[in-house]
Amino acid sequence: MWEQNLGFGGKMGVTKMLKALAVIGNFVNDVLSFVIFSILDILDLILCHVYKVIDFFIEAEWKPCYCSSPKEAITSSSGKILVSEKGESKKIVCLTSTKLQLEEISDTLYTRPSLVSEVSKTTVKELKRRKINDKTTVVASINKATVMSTFTVNNTIVEMLQEKIVAHKSHPIPRWSDCDCDTCNSWSSSCKDTLFVHTDGPKDKVEDDVLFIHGFISSSAFWTETVFPNFTKSTKSRYRLFAIDLLGFGQSPKPHDSLYTIKEHLDMIEKSVLEEHKVKSFHIVAHSLGCLLALALAVKYPNSVKSLTLLAPPFFPTPKGEQATQYMMRKVAPRRVWPLIAFGASLACWYEHVSRTICLLICKNHRIWEFLTKLITRNRIKTYLIKGFCCHTHNAAWHTLHNIICGTAGKIEGYLDIVQNKLTCSVNIFHGQDDELIPVECSSHVKNKIPRANIKVVEKKDHITIVVGRQEAFARELEEIWNSSKQSK
Numbered sequence: 195m196w197e198q199n200l201g202f203g204g205k206m207g208v209t210k211m212l213k214a215l216a217v218i219g220n221f222v223n224d225v226l227s228f229v230i231f232s233i234l235d236i237l238d239l240i241l242c243h244v245y246k247v248i249d250f251f252i253e254a255e256w257k258p259c260y261c262s263s264p265k266e267a268i269t270s271s272s273g274k275i276l277v278s279e280k281g282e283s284k285k286i287v288c289l290t291s292t293k294l295q296l297e298e299i300s301d302t303l304y305t306r307p308s309l310v311s312e313v314s315k316t317t318v319k320e321l322k323r324r325k326i327n328d329k330t331t332v333v334a335s336i337n338k339a340t341v342m343s344t345f346t347v348n349n350t351i352v353e354m355l356q357e358k359i360v361a362h363k364s365h366p367i368p369r370w371s372d373c374d375c376d377t378c379n380s381w382s383s384s385c386k387d388t389l390f391v392h393t394d395g396p397k398d399k400v401e402d403d404v405l406f407i408h409g410f411i412s413s414s415a416f417w418t419e420t421v422f423p424n425f426t427k428s429t430k431s432r433y434r435l436f437a438i439d440l441l442g443f444g445q446s447p448k449p450h451d452s453l454y455t456i457k458e459h460l461d462m463i464e465k466s467v468l469e470e471h472k473v474k475s476f477h478i479v480a481h482s483l484g485c486l487l488a489l490a491l492a493v494k495y496p497n498s499v500k501s502l503t504l505l506a507p508p509f510f511p512t513p514k515g516e517q518a519t520q521y522m523m524r525k526v527a528p529r530r531v532w533p534l535i536a537f538g539a540s541l542a543c544w545y546e547h548v549s550r551t552i553c554l555l556i557c558k559n560h561r562i563w564e565f566l567t568k569l570i571t572r573n574r575i576k577t578y579l580i581k582g583f584c585c586h587t588h589n590a591a592w593h594t595l596h597n598i599i600c601g602t603a604g605k606i607e608g609y610l611d612i613v614q615n616k617l618t619c620s621v622n623i624f625h626g627q628d629d630e631l632i633p634v635e636c637s638s639h640v641k642n643k644i645p646r647a648n649i650k651v652v653e654k655k656d657h658i659t660i661v662v663g664r665q666e667a668f669a670r671e672l673e674e675i676w677n678s679s680k681q682s683k
Contacts, residue, residue, distance in 0.1 A: 223532050231529045234545055235308040241547035252370045260304040260546055298455035300601030302523045303593070306544050369450065371554045372587045381447040389466035390445035392418050395434035402500065402676060403473045405463075405491075406437040409482030409506075410599070411542075411591055413444030413582035416481065420665035421672065429673050436467050440487075442590025444582060454593035456490055456602055463491065474498065477676055481505040482632065482657065483594070486602050489609040496617050501679040503622045503672065505660055506632045508599060509606050509639050522603035523596075526631070533630040535657065543595055553588040579662070610643035621647040622675050624668075626655035 242261055249257035372378070381390070392414045406417040414437035422435060439446035441462045442454055452458055467473060475498045480488035485507035492499045510525045512518040527543035530536045542549045613621065621644050625637040634651055641647050650671075652660055661668055 223530060227530045230531055231540070231544075232308075234541070234548055238545045238547045241551060245547055245550065248370075298457055298597060298601060299453060300519050300596045301517075302519050302543075302600040303596045305520070306523075369587075371550065372448075373584070378445075378448070378585050380445050387447060388470065389441060389447070389462050390414065390439040391466055391470075392437040393434065393471075394418075394422055394437075395430055396432070400434045401432040402680070403434045403436065403471075403476040404676070405467060405473075405476050405478050406435065407463075407478065407480040407484030407487055408437075408440065408443075408582075409484050410595060411443070411583050411586060412481075412579075413585060414439050415444070415578040415582050416661070417479075419578045420661050421669045424666045424669035426669075426673065429676075433676065434471075436471070436473075438463065438467060439585075440484075440594070442594060443586045445585070448587045448590050450587075450589060452590070452593070453597060454590055455597045456487070459487055459594075459598065460490060460494065463487070468495075475500055477501045477503070477679070479503045479505075479672060481661065482508060483599055486598055486606065489606065489613065490602070492617060492619075493609050493612045496612070499617060499619045501620045501622065501675055502613065502617075503624070503675060504637075504640070505624045506626065506629055506657055507623065507636055507640050508632050509610070509636045509643075510603070511607065511639050512603065518604035519600045523600045526599060535631045539631060542591065543600075546592060549592065550588040553586075553591065556584055579658070607643065610640060614644045614646070620675065620679050623647055623649045624660055624671075625649070625651050626657060626660040627651050627653045628656045629660070631657045 239261070242259055245259070246256055249255065406414070408414060408416045417437040422437070425433075425435075441452065441459050442448045446462075468476075477500050478488045478492065480503070482505065485504040488502060488504060489507075492502055508522075508526060510522055512521050523543055527540040528536055529540045529544060541552065623637045623640055625632075625634050627634060637649050637651070641649050652664070655664065
């Protein structure tokens with residue numbers, strides 16, 4: 195009995211010690227995160243001016259960024275846009291573009307408070323609420339009556355739209371800060387303005403088509419180097435498989451004047467796959483960022499989608515009173531130094547010029563990264579991941595992250611409602627139990643919106659190893675999904 199009590203007491207002691215260590219670890223992480231990201235706030239401001247000077251000397255123009263001040267109003271005939279910067283006067287800018295829907299441009303591109311200001315705001319929030327509650331109500335009603343159909347947008351977006359509308363000095367391809375290798379720029383020598391599409395399967399007598407959409411800062415190789423070689427001969431003889439490089443990534447076009455909105459991404463997928471290959475109905479397999487595009491595509495073609503397979507879908511339901519885009523940005527990029535994947539996401543999302551510098555260093559030296567990866571791992575799978583990570587521009591990554599991941603935050607619930615109520619296809623979700631970037635709860639939230647969805651949580655797998663390392667098993671799972679879909683029909 196004494197030994198049993200001692201054992202029980204020992205376990206309790208270990209539990210308390212682990213809890214204490216966890217508290218200490220969180221405290222250290224909080225302190226380091228505050229210090230490091232405060233420094234990054236300052237560094238990003240400095241780099242802003244550095245890049246402006248370099249752009250001017252190399253490309254003979256001041257390249258706008260999302261922390262820049264407004265310039266003189268650009269006037270045209272119609273389409274009023276209210277350009278407003280912090281602490282500066284508002285200006286009306288007129289455009290004639292009907293090509294881009296401006297609601298697809300996320301405010302997170304130009305509204306990213308510094309860590310110090312965010313902490314200060316949180317600290318005094320309750321006091322402010324009590325003092326100006328009545329005033330806020332009055333001001334809000336006045337503003338609502340004043341602006342009516344006008345809305346606020348950063349002037350950099352206006353300048354980028356101008357490049358689409360009027361004749362504008364073209365940028366060299368590639369720009370000085372982009373990679374100049376043949377892989378990254380193969381699209382510029384092609385007469386076709388379409389995505390790079392890797393096609394596998396029969397050329398005739400096709401039973402079904404499958405579209406694979408990769409995640410953020412990746413490429414079609416995420417699928418072609420993993421699951422494609424593991425499909426059975428029977429599957430390859432019946433299914434036509436399409437793995438695309440999204441706009442701005444891999445070997446696909448990387449236009450400098452693109453804002454990489456969801457409309458632009460969907461238009462390119464339609465043009466490059468559905469129209470080019472005369473695809474009438476199809477299955478979709480998507481990972482991470484690709485899940486958002488998959489949902490939007492399914493909503494647009496509700497009668498064409500045969501099955502929907504989502505891996506680690508980034509769905510964070512927005513709490514009442516929160517702004518969807520800003521809430522999503524804080525969830526996927528929490529400005530924490532640990533875990534490392536969250537630190538990387540925070541650099542990419544919050545710091546325009548720091549992330550541009552990192553992108554420049556990686557893209558300019560990606561051959562060295564590939565060589566070092568081969569030398570250290572001797573593993574082809576790891577090499578293709580590095581290659582996919584390197585083949586993009588900062589402009590593409592920055593706008594896609596904000597306009598797709600953050601910008602669609604307010605639309606995802608609507609997409610899921612349509613999939614539940616208007617689509618009859620099967621919905622299957624896979625998630626790694628150890629995913630530190632997109633937690634398993636995201637898939638549970640999707641399940642709440644689509645009760646018929648089948649969820650599989652894979653133990654000891656994370657955001658990448660949900661596929662990489664278990665590609666043979668995943669290939670079998672996909673084949674079962676497609677066959678089941680055909681039988682149910």
